[in-house]
Amino acid sequence: IYKAINALNNKKAELVQTSMEYKNNIYSLDLKINECISNRQRLLDEYDRVKANTFNEKWDENNELCSLCGQKLPLDKIEHLKIEFEKRREEHNKANSIAKEKINKEGQQFSKAIIDGLNKQKTEYSNKLDAINTEISDINNKINLAKDSVLKPKPFEETTIAESIKNRIERLNRDKENIDTNEALQSINKKIYELDKKLQDLKEQLIKINVDEKTRSRINELTNERKNKARELEYIDKGIYLCDEFSKIKARMITDNINKNFKTIKFALFKEQVNGGFKEICEPLIKNKAGQWVEYKSANTASQVNANLEIIDVLSNFYNLKLPVIVDRAESISNIEKISSQQINLIVSAEDKEFRIEQE
DSSP, X not given: OHHHHHHHHHHHHHHHHHHHHHHHHHHHHXXXXXXXXXXXXXHHHHHHHHHHOOOOOOOOGGGXXXXXXXXXXXHHHHXXXXXXXXXXXXXXXXXXXXXXXXXXXXXXXGOHHHHHHHHHXXXXXXXXXXXXXXXXXXXXXXXXXXXXXXXXXXXXGGXXXXXXXXXXXXHHHHHHHHOOOHHHHHHHXXXXXXXXXXXXXHHHHHHHHXXXXXXXXXXXXXXXXXXXXXXXXXXXXXXXXXXXXXXXXXXXXXXXXXXXXXXXXXXXXXXXXXXXXXXXXXXXXXXXXXXXXXXGGGSOHHHHHHHHHHHHHHHXXXXXXXXXXXXXXXXXXXXXXXXXXXXXXXXXXXXXXXXXXXXX
8 A cells, every 4th residue: 555655656746747847838928928918019009109190281372372471482383392292291101101011020929829829828738737736636635545544553462363362371371270290281381482482473573563654654754745845846946937037038138228329239248158047248249241240359450449439439428428539550440430529540651751630
């Protein structure tokens, strides 16, 4: 029976582990569904705003009058104004169409079909989780029934075997008193010795039974402790998962918030490590000729100088502090980006025999 109980406990532990995986999957799907719903609503609101942004201007006779004297403008002037008016209308409508197309394209990844698909996956995992919980409940019932079926033996002294042996010993002792011959006395003593030995053996077996009972009790205690530890582990795993998700989202938000201030470069602020977590690196990235993002130290000199200028310009605007910026070896750069601060380019020229200054 105890072997069957151990087998049920092992099966239950496997089901608990599987249920934890399903719970984590359901939690991840909830995050994705909420993110999709939020982005979908944002795009719907943006679409309504673009749709409401109609071209409200109308052509009337006042447009054909001079704003100074009030007289009617020449026909060619009126015709030119009408063409400009229609051009503004077309540009406005075209801009609205482009904005709607962009919203529709972005909304494909947050469509109702995708949300329904995620909800369907969540329902499947929930159904599987319910089935596993039902199976775990059935196993618990079986374990309780098995434990109740274990017969706890009576003390040996209260068994019929012990009572029978005692009665035989008493009877033989009475017979011993009534027999005077040495031979009969020796025979009875021998039987008494054998019965005493048998009684001692049975008592030793009883001690072993009691030890086994204590062992089973300890096994039950350890089994309950293992269940408690499994619940604690499930809670800790959930906390670790939430911390990892928070770290990922925080790193992404910080990186996006910084990079939105730059046009031609971006920063890799965090690097995900193999053993988990993030390492702060703050590495500038520059596009090469192939349009790929490469590390600052791998870029050419011109790209590095222009990246330096953009970083200085962004920081100057942020701190509202404008200082002159000196670019050395400017002759090695074909196209130097302009910034809002005063820019001094130092150029070495073989034709110049003395120091020369040019101002743009």
